[in-house]
Amino acid sequence: MTRQWKLLDYALASLLRRKGKNLSILVIYTLTVATLASVLFLTQSLRQEATKVLSGGPDLVVQRLMAGRHELVPLNYADPIRKLPGVKSVQPRVWGYYYDSLKKVNLTLMGLPAEPEILVLLEGERPSKGQEIAVGRGIADTYGFGVGDSLLLIDAAGEKQLYRITGLFETGSDLLTNDLILFPEAELRRFFAMPTNRATDLAVSVYNPREVATLAQKVRYHLPDSRPIGKTEILHTYDTVFHWRSGMLLTVSLAALIAFCILAWDKATGISADERREIGILKAVGWDTTDVLALKFWEGLAVSLVAFLLGTILAWTHTYVFGAGLLAPVIQGWSVLFPDFDLTPSVDLYQLFILGMLTVTPYIACTVIPSWKAAITDPDSVMRS
Amino acid sequence: MTPLIQIDQVSQTFNRHQPDEVQALRDVSLDLQTGETTVLTGPSGSGKTSLLSLIGCMARPTSGRVHLEQREVTRLPERFLAEVRRENFGFVFQQFNLLRDLTVTDNILLPLTPTSLPAREMRNRAEEVLERFDLTRRATLKVRQLSGGEQQRVAIARALINRPRVLIADEPTAHLDHALAEGLMELLSSLKTDGTTLILASHDPFVIDHPLIDRRVQLHDGALA
Ligand SMILES: Nc1ncnc2c1ncn2[C@@H]1O[C@H](COP(=O)(O)OP(=O)(O)OP(=O)(O)O)[C@@H](O)[C@H]1O
Ligand SMILES: [Mg+2]
Numbered sequence: 001m002t003r004q005w006k007l008l009d010y011a012l013a014s015l016l017r018r019k020g021k022n023l024s025i026l027v028i029y030t031l032t033v034a035t036l037a038s039v040l041f042l043t044q045s046l047r048q049e050a051t052k053v054l055s056g057g058p059d060l061v062v063q064r065l066m067a068g069r070h071e072l073v074p075l076n077y078a079d080p081i082r083k084l085p086g087v088k089s090v091q092p093r094v095w096g097y098y099y100d101s102l103k104k105v106n107l108t109l110m111g112l113p114a115e116p117e118i119l120v121l122l123e124g125e126r127p128s129k130g131q132e133i134a135v136g137r138g139i140a141d142t143y144g145f146g147v148g149d150s151l152l153l154i155d156a157a158g159e160k161q162l163y164r165i166t167g168l169f170e171t172g173s174d175l176l177t178n179d180l181i182l183f184p185e186a187e188l189r190r191f192f193a194m195p196t197n198r199a200t201d202l203a204v205s206v207y208n209p210r211e212v213a214t215l216a217q218k219v220r221y222h223l224p225d226s227r228p229i230g231k232t233e234i235l236h237t238y239d240t241v242f243h244w245r246s247g248m249l250l251t252v253s254l255a256a257l258i259a260f261c262i263l264a265w266d267k268a269t270g271i272s273a274d275e276r277r278e279i280g281i282l283k284a285v286g287w288d289t290t291d292v293l294a295l296k297f298w299e300g301l302a303v304s305l306v307a308f309l310l311g312t313i314l315a316w317t318h319t320y321v322f323g324a325g326l327l328a329p330v331i332q333g334w335s336v337l338f339p340d341f342d343l344t345p346s347v348d349l350y351q352l353f354i355l356g357m358l359t360v361t362p363y364i365a366c367t368v369i370p371s372w373k374a375a376i377t378d379p380d381s382v383m384r385s
Numbered sequence: 386m387t388p389l390i391q392i393d394q395v396s397q398t399f400n401r402h403q404p405d406e407v408q409a410l411r412d413v414s415l416d417l418q419t420g421e422t423t424v425l426t427g428p429s430g431s432g433k434t435s436l437l438s439l440i441g442c443m444a445r446p447t448s449g450r451v452h453l454e455q456r457e458v459t460r461l462p463e464r465f466l467a468e469v470r471r472e473n474f475g476f477v478f479q480q481f482n483l484l485r486d487l488t489v490t491d492n493i494l495l496p497l498t499p500t501s502l503p504a505r506e507m508r509n510r511a512e513e514v515l516e517r518f519d520l521t522r523r524a525t526l527k528v529r530q531l532s533g534g535e536q537q538r539v540a541i542a543r544a545l546i547n548r549p550r551v552l553i554a555d556e557p558t559a560h561l562d563h564a565l566a567e568g569l570m571e572l573l574s575s576l577k578t579d580g581t582t583l584i585l586a587s588h589d590p591f592v593i594d595h596p597l598i599d600r601r602v603q604l605h606d607g608a609l610a
Contacts, residue, residue, distance in 0.1 A: 288468060
């Protein structure tokens with residue numbers, strides 16, 4: 001034990017002796033870890049967010065398809081569904097997307113009272129009369145508006161409409177409300193020019209979530225042109241989207257990995273003449289091979305562990321304090337889906353552990369293995385070469 | 386009495402089968418007894434350093450055998466050789482082989498670092514040795530800031546910190562003035578009295594003719610003269 005402490009002490013001192021070299025390695029290495037960890041934190045948080053959104057959503061959403069495309073659902077479609085045993089309630093929803101070409105953001109417009117759950121999150125008044133709306137934090141930030149201000153939107157007829165903001169969804173990190181504008185339902189129908197006997201889709205809630213699949217089958221049986229989507233299916237789609245996004249992020253990660261490999265290669269291709277001489281001297285004064293390898297192990301562990309910790313802290317700060325700004329070009333797709341919102345910190349310890357293993361272990365190997373040959377050679381020839 | 390070290394028809398060839406092949410030792414046989422003080426002499430390039438390296442288990446001969454107390458060390462795997470070096474030899478190199486960016490104390494303590502000796506005990510030993518070599522005031526300087534003579538004393542101090550049974554010293558007075566050389570010979574005498582086996586290489590007449598020396602071995606062109 002004393003022996004390992006002394007070797008560790010010696011290792012730290014010798015890292016300090018080669019300050020310049022080790023510092024530059026530490027910097028590159030820390031940045032590599034920071035990039036990888038940022039990607040990790042970001043995807044993790046977004047996935048978390050999506051899961052949260054959906055856990056509050058309806059068990060089953062029934063859409064209508066016509067010619068393979070999403071169509072408005074006649075309100076009387078709700079009747080046969082309501083009669084199915086196991087169905088708690090059926091709620092027609094009126095909602096749609098709106099693209100603001102000036103701000104270049106996609107907004108979700110939703111009619112009240114389709115989603116009573118989210119009203120819990122509302123601060124201020126709920127919109128009741130025509131020309132009143134409630135908006136998500138993301139929208140308020142994008143436009144720089146607050147309660148009492150008015151928002152200009154262009155309706156289906158091409159007319160400019162001014163809406164007064166009566167309430168705000170303050171939970172800034174919530175994907176569900178972030179890009180949401182809530183209208184009184186009648187007003188939204190008018191805005192979208194949607195017939196009064198139609199809805200965007202039907203939100204179905206059931207008594208037993210395990211019956212969702214069977215109920216979906218029955219709905220399709222009674223309404224052949226309907227498309228029932230279970231919550232698990234939506235989760236799946238979300239996941240696919242995220243995985244696709246992760247794929248793009250993977251590109252960044254790969255770039256970082258390549259930088260790391262270059263670094264590792266540089267180290268692996270050989271130790272400096274100075275280091276060789278030192279190993280020779282250590283062996284000559286009585287160190288054995290395992291002592292030298294232990295020394296190199298501690299050196300590698302110290303550098304990679306510090307880099308890992310610094311990199312993780314850096315990534316945390318970057319992702320959650322600065323909103324992953326440096327990854328913005330890669331995740332641009334998201335910002336269209338959701339105007340910028342604050343990420344809720346979410347860390348998967350298991351993933352972090354894997355990242356640690358993937359960065360610390362190869363570095364230690366890169367430190368120890370090149371020294372191996374010098375460590376098993378006669379000190380005389382090591383010192384002279 | 387069986388010799389401490391037996392050297393049996395040892396040859397050492399560097400850069401074998403290459404244009405710059407050098408035969409540093411040819412067929413050298415030599416027995417060294419416990420407690421004996423031996424000095425290797427001979428002109429520059431005659432193979433003194435090469436022979437000391439073999440004796441101290443720092444290198445392996447091209448042919449021939451070296452025994453330490455009847456145990457053949459020539460064919461021992463490296464990990465056992467390290468142990469043999471640590472437990473038997475203190476080596477003062479001709480070129481010192483100090484770590485120039487470490488302090489005097491750290492250099493002297495190098496042999497003790499991978500041992501279970503507590504740090505406090507290590508400090509005590511370092512102080513004792515520094516004192517003996519008049520290096521106390523240099524203790525915290527980097528080795529590269531020292532004069533040649535001071536470096537030589539650090540090299541000797543490092544070789545002795547482990548209290549070896551065999552001290553091998555290659556040209557130990559090369560950088561010392563007369564007074565320091567005398568001091569060193571006194572120190573070697575006291576080590577000899579304590580039973581340490583001394584093996585030196587030198588072409589300094591002061592060392593070669595010193596009453597301390599029991600035996601003089603003359604090398605010429607890699608062979609015993
Ligand atoms: N590692 C090596 N590679 C190649 N040649 C070497 C090596 N070590 C020693 N030699 C050569 O072997 C010969 C003997 O060298 P050695 O160092 O043993 O001589 P020496 O008697 O100690 O000389 P000096 O008195 O100058 O120290 C020399 O010609 C030297 O050039
Ligand atoms: Mg020599």
